[in-house]
Amino acid sequence: MGRPKKITPAVEKAPSRLEGSIDLLSEHHSCWNFFVDRLNNLSQTFSYSKLDTPMLEDAKLFKFWTEAGPEQLLFFTDHKGVRMAVKPTNLFGVARAYLEHKFFEREKVTKWFYLSPVAHITSEQKVKQLHEYGFQVFGDTAGIADAQIINLLIRLFKEVGLTGVGLHINNIGCLECRPIFKEVLKNFFKDKKYDLCESCVEYSDSNPLKILACKNLSCNTVIAEAPVGVDYLCENCRRHFIDVLEGLEELNIPFNLNQKVIGYPWSRKTVFELRSQDSNQEIKLGEGGHADDLIQSLGGPATVALGFAGTIQSVLEALELANIKYSSRSKVDVFLVPLGELAAKKTLRLFTDLWNHNIMASEFIGPASIKTQLKLAESNKVSIALIVGQKEARDGTVILRDVRSGMQELFTVERIIEEVKKRLGK
Ligand SMILES: [Zn+2]
Ligand SMILES: [Zn+2]
Known part of the structure; x- marks a missing residue:
């Protein structure tokens, strides 16, 4: 084998990620996966179904959003002249899907949750990309539904370790009041x-x-x-707000009436913010409330719309500031330690045999000393290491080592699976 040919770089310097965007690295994923796991579980408990809408939509869909302030849409015009935009938030695509698939004819109440990237241009002309999750309810709901969605959210944050979540709530009225x-x-x-x-x-x-x-x-x-x-507030909004607050009292959820929470141009009646107070610095986890004129503004029937949206970034920031860490829990049952080229080849078969018996083995990737590999097994909290040296590779045997005690025993390849199963209690 000759030396690999040297390639001249195509760029002077490798481009960095764009300002305003993040890479979700494995350390973020350990806690993010846990959060998403809880999100899925609680959505099931509260009967929310998953909905995914496309990244790009007709730009006209976001008319309400563009009224919100100086932040702009990230848009393109296709070859037919149709102006399309990257969704700046999920709510509008979710509302469009509700109308397009005529959910108002199918069921009295539609409950969805979503999890999807969004992007827009900030007032400083930077592209901001976020990973947004949220819950959305359309249909016949009373004030008690507002209290229940807040109940779900507080439970969700509590389950990932954010126990000091504060609720700031307001009612900004309707088109009448x-x-x-x-x-x-x-x-x-x-x-x-x-x-x-x-x-x-x-x-x-x-x-x-x-x-x-x-x-x-x-x-x-x-x-x-x-x-x-x-x-x-008009009588209708006042009654609704009393129902929401009574619901919260019933659920023992403390709240702050906060006039500074005013929502968006599409907000009606209840608006609320959830803020993590788990560290010295308060982090806004997300905002929720009603958008009761949204479906009508898109040409649909009068429909109550209640929801909440937050971002991965704010959850990660709150967890980091509160010093709440998640270690990636290893799903590996046994650690394979091949020594030398022949042994590495032999462990390929062993890896597949273990896998076929539902035993997860670490995948051997590169050369490393036995000491390094056993240390890795220990730090991954794996109790069994299977060592194959040159001699074992030739003899068709495997050394089973108890990582904690260091006790070793020799088995034939034919017997090793049964022995591992026995030790793992599988
Ligand atoms: Zn009103
Ligand atoms: Zn001012």
Whole structure:
């Protein structure tokens, strides 16, 4: 064998990942897989079915989203001139699927959960890619459903170790009562513009609700005196909110009424945020609430829409800050230790035989000393190592070593499977 030919690199420097994107490495996957496992289990308990929608949709679907602020869609125009966009969040594709497959005719209540990458362009003109998961309910639901989805979420976070999750909840009204409160706010902020930040002054006429969410210190002093939205709810919204809060009390879930939680342009009635307080730094895990006019705005029937969306990134960040770690649990039953080329070849057959008997063996990849391989077996918490040296490879035998005690015994290849099974209790 000659030396492999040297290849001239096609690029000056290997490109790095784009700013705003992440690689989910195996250390992330250990806890992420655990989270997804709990997500799947709880979805089953609460009767949510999985839904996957495409990455690209007709850009018109995201009209509501583009009204949300300066963040933009990542879009393309195809050869027919159709403008399509990468989904910035899953909600709209999920709503489109509900309408397109006429779920409103099939069942009274549709409950879906999803898990999918999303992307958009930030106000700083950077592409932001996130892995989003969420729950969505369409159909005939009462205030108790809001309390129940919060119940599910708090349980989900608790099961992965985030026990200090705080609920911040508000009701921003409906198309009937929200304009009245907006007018009240507009009048309130009218003569206070000198104390507000630049963007709040901009919003003071068009969308004074946004001022309530401002984090600026001087704005906060003004906001503290502002009228409270729940005092201006119509009878329908007020009744709904009371049902939600009574449901939460019934479930023993503490909540903070928080006027700063205002949701999105498509939000109606209940809006809520879940925040991890498991470390010194508060992390927003996601947002939820109603989007009751969404299906109608897409041409469908009047449909209650209740949901929640969060990202992998925020869960990982909260777990990291709270110092909650997940080690990847090894599924390996036995460790194969071949010594030399002939032994390596022989263990290929042994690996397959073990696999055929449902015994998971570590896969031998490269040369390493017996000491290194046994150390690896120990750190992987594998109790049995099967050692094949040159002599054993020729004789058709295998050394079985108890990793913890170091006791060794010689077996023929024919007997080794039975012996391993016996020791593993399989
Ligand atoms: Zn209302
Ligand atoms: Zn402000």
